[in-house]
Amino acid sequence: xxxxxxxxxxxxxxxxxxxxxxxxxxxxxxxxxxxxxxxxxxxxxxxxxxxxxxxxxxxxxxxxxxxxxxxxxxxxxxxxxxxxxxxxxxxxxxxxxxxxxxxxxxxxxxxxxxxxxxxxxxxxxxxxxxxxxxxxxxxxxxxxxxxxxxxxxxxxxxxxxxxxxxxxxxxxxxxxxxxxxxxxxxxxxxxxxxxxxxxxxxxxxxxxxxxxxxxxxxxxxxxxxxxxxxxxxxxxxxxxxxxxxxxxxxxxxxxxxxxxxxxxxxxxxxxxxxxxxxxxxxxxxxxxxxxxxxxxxxxxxxxxxxxxxxxxxxxxxxxxxxxxxxxxxxxxxxxxxxxxxxxxxxxxxxxxxxxxxxxxxxxxxxxxxxxxxxxxxxxxxxxxxxxxxxxxxxxxxxxxxxxxxxxxxxxxxxxxxxxxxxxxxxxxxxxxxxxxxxxxxxxxxxxxxxxxxxxxxxxxxxxxxxxxxxxxxxxxxxxxxxxxxxxxxxxxxxxxxxxxxxxxxxxxxxxxxxxxxxxxxxxxxxxxxxxx
Amino acid sequence: xxxxxxxxxxxxxxxxxxxxxxxxxxxxxxxxxxxxxxxxxxxxxxxxxxxxxxxxxxxxxxxxxxxxxxxxxxxxxxxxxxxxxxxxxxxxxxxxxxxxxxxxxxxxxxxxxxxxxxxxxxxxxxxxxxxxxxxxxxxxxxxxxxxxxxxxxxxxxxxxxxxxxxxxxxxxxxxxx
Numbered sequence: 272x273x274x275x276x277x278x279x280x281x282x283x284x285x286x287x288x289x290x291x292x293x294x295x296x297x298x299x300x301x302x303x304x305x306x307x308x309x310x311x312x313x314x315x316x317x318x319x320x321x322x323x324x325x326x327x328x329x330x331x332x333x334x335x336x337x338x339x340x341x342x343x344x345x346x347x348x349x350x351x352x353x354x355x356x357x358x359x360x361x362x363x364x365x366x367x368x369x370x371x372x373x374x375x376x377x378x379x380x381x382x383x384x385x386x387x388x389x390x391x392x393x394x395x396x397x398x399x400x401x402x403x404x405x406x407x408x409x410x411x412x413x414x415x416x417x418x419x420x421x422x423x424x425x426x427x428x429x430x431x432x433x434x435x436x437x438x439x440x441x442x443x444x445x446x447x448x449x450x451x452x453x454x455x456x457x458x459x460x461x462x463x464x465x466x467x468x469x470x471x472x473x474x475x476x477x478x479x480x481x482x483x484x485x486x487x488x489x490x491x492x493x494x495x496x497x498x499x500x501x502x503x504x505x506x507x508x509x510x511x512x513x514x515x516x517x518x519x520x521x522x523x524x525x526x527x528x529x530x531x532x533x534x535x536x537x538x539x540x541x542x543x544x545x546x547x548x549x550x551x552x553x554x555x556x557x558x559x560x561x562x563x564x565x566x567x568x569x570x571x572x573x574x575x576x577x578x579x580x581x582x583x584x585x586x587x588x589x590x591x592x593x594x595x596x597x598x599x600x601x602x603x604x605x606x607x608x609x610x611x612x613x614x615x616x617x618x619x620x621x622x623x624x625x626x627x628x629x630x631x632x633x634x635x636x637x638x639x640x641x642x643x644x645x646x647x648x649x650x651x652x653x654x655x656x657x658x659x660x661x662x663x664x665x666x667x668x669x670x671x672x673x674x675x676x677x678x679x680x681x682x683x684x685x686x687x688x689x690x691x692x693x694x695x696x697x698x699x700x701x702x703x704x705x706x707x708x709x710x711x712x713x714x715x716x717x718x719x720x721x722x723x724x725x726x727x728x729x730x731x732x733x734x735x736x737x738x739x740x741x742x743x744x745x746x747x748x749x750x751x752x753x754x755x756x757x758x759x760x761x762x763x764x765x766x767x768x769x770x771x772x773x774x775x776x777x778x779x780x781x782x783x784x785x786x787x788x789x790x791x792x793x794x795x796x797x798x799x800x801x802x803x
Numbered sequence: 804x805x806x807x808x809x810x811x812x813x814x815x816x817x818x819x820x821x822x823x824x825x826x827x828x829x830x831x832x833x834x835x836x837x838x839x840x841x842x843x844x845x846x847x848x849x850x851x852x853x854x855x856x857x858x859x860x861x862x863x864x865x866x867x868x869x870x871x872x873x874x875x876x877x878x879x880x881x882x883x884x885x886x887x888x889x890x891x892x893x894x895x896x897x898x899x900x901x902x903x904x905x906x907x908x909x910x911x912x913x914x915x916x917x918x919x920x921x922x923x924x925x926x927x928x929x930x931x932x933x934x935x936x937x938x939x940x941x942x943x944x945x946x947x948x949x950x951x952x953x954x955x956x957x958x959x960x961x962x963x964x965x966x967x968x969x970x971x972x973x974x975x976x977x978x979x980x
Binding site (some may be wrong): 322323325326328329392394397398401404405408497500501517518519521578579580581640641642644656658659660661662672673674675676 | 807811814815817818821824825827828829831832848849850851852859861877878879909910911912913914915918930932933934935936937939940
């Protein structure tokens with residue numbers, strides 16, 4: 272691992288291919304082939320030290336070839352993942368282990384077996400992304416620093432064998448119009464440096480940093496994506512809230528309290544038939560076309576010492592009309608209108624009548640989510656709810672039970688107490704059900720049904736977005752910087768009565784030649800020959 | 804020599820930092836149950852609910868005194884119904900040995916719950932989570948879900964199985980202070 276001292280006196284790191292200062296080739300000295308100017312002949316670090324197992328890992332990721340393979344694997348996997356829907360997009364009731372085969376046949380089965388149904392959150396996809404991140408960091412460190420070093424140390428005066436092994440080169444004896452040449456180069460934004468009568472004209476060196484800027488952006492982007500999985504950075508939670516309900520908003524507990532939301536009303540508007548803009552299109556559709564989904568909500572906040580479950584002391588924060596893409600924003604949270612369930616049963620109203628006279632004794636309303644036990648109608652008349660099933664089913668052919676906790680098919684067992692029936696009469700009421708147990712003097716009948724809509728909302732928080740945006744921006748800057756500009760250099764060396772002239776660009780040789788052509792026309796400098 | 808060592812340290816540190824970050828991310832996404840906020844090993848978040856009989860119960864009331872068998876259930880859920888008699892039986896046995904059962908009903912009508920309680924002769928406190936705030940706080944998906952909270956207030960087990968009598972007894976022994 273010896274350092275290489277060039278005959279010009281400059282000390283180069285081990286593995287350097289051409290001297291950083293004077294450009295003398297340090298390997299293949301006697302060759303006449305063109306010099307490989309990649310990374311300015313700087314030693315790509317990792318490829319020169321091979322020792323420790325850490326170095327071996329480092330070297331593996333330092334290879335551009337490996338990096339490209341990682342990118343290819345990510346692209347292929349990500350593409351395959353889009354062939355069939357991801358698991359989160361198949362019907363929620365479907366069983367993924369059978370769904371893919373039933374829906375898409377053998378290919379679907381393979382898709383599922385290989386774990387593509389949950390690709391973007393799978394451990395191996397994440398590992399590939401991580402590998403890309405590592406590759407980007409190491410590749411940049413290993414190449415960026417030597418390149419920077421080489422360009423910083425370059426001298427104006429270059430070794431003859433550096434000059435004549437450049438792609439664009441010429442050797443002339445005729446005198447050059449130096450003043451004109453300088454003006455001409457400066458006009459083309461070259462910076463001209465002189466040393467002992469030799470010249471280096473250089474422009475757009477910053478273009479060489481493009482790839483590294485680009486990589487920095489990408490790494491930032493990946494970090495942003497990774498941060499989603501860190502606590503307090505990202506939140507995406509559903510909240511179903513019925514009209515009239517007040518619920519804690521999940522995930523919105525902060526140091527100074529918990530946020531609550533009340534849903535005052537859900538509104539769905541449709542386009543009117545004579546809508547000036549869409550009348551034509553509306554004629555073609557028999558169904559109503561919705562124009563607006565909206566939840567009118569009120570945001571509340573509890574005090575600091577809030578205890579979940581306890582009846583909270585709420586302070587109103589603000590009213591808001593939640594519309595699609597018009598979220599309610601508070602602290603770092605956003606609340607979006609995303610879905611709704613129309614007309615869910617909420618309450619039944621009943622009338623109590625004396626059968627004989629058909630006289631109405633009174634009316635009462637039963638809240639189906641959580642009904643009261645007794646309803647006092649007037650003095651001496653009470654209705655007691657003896658039993659209640661929200662979504663009734665019959666178990667074992669005799670016992671009553673509920674299928675679930677949704678009041679879709681409620682059944683209530685009631686007891687009527689009246690002055691003339693102090694022991695009470697029994698009745699069973701439900702949807703299209705009205706039985707009496709025994710010979711009753713009183714009759715309960717349905718007088719009203721109250722429906723309520725349920726709003727489907729999403730609570731979101733994404734603190735990673737700024738990082739991802741900045742990462743993307745830096746990425747684009749890097750791309751433009753590296754692709755739009757070319758790093759160009761022209762060397763002039765006076766060797767006795769001869770002039771050696773060489774030129775190099777990191778890309779777009781055609782453009783470079785045209786530029787030299789232009790300079791030649793203006794100053795009489797001979798046109799350089801393409802030696803490739 | 805010094806420079807080479809410095810390089811090795813730098814490389815190791817960089818690779819380690821990346822490995823840690825990636826490992827943590829993987830752990831969060833793949834191996835951790837992300838459905839709920841509460842995990843085994845966490846301190847059980849405190850809450851206050853009202854029992855069917857109208858008494859207020861705070862989880863923190865038991866901290867340092869009793870182990871809590873926290874059960875989330877509903878009357879419509881058959882597996883819940885199956886484990887209830889065992890819970891009742893063992894409750895009688897262990898209530899004086901430092902165990903409390905808190906059965907949180909996930910937002911049902913109190914009438915249905917009290918009828919159920921009467922039919923199954925349950926004597927342990929049944930907490931009514933009307934707003935389902937506590938159910939959401941504990942990230943409860945399917946029911947029944949049982950959490951074992953030891954006397955230090957730490958969650959030592961979370962399961963969504965329907966429990967046998969033996970299993971419940973084993974759990975009670977585990978949280979006995």
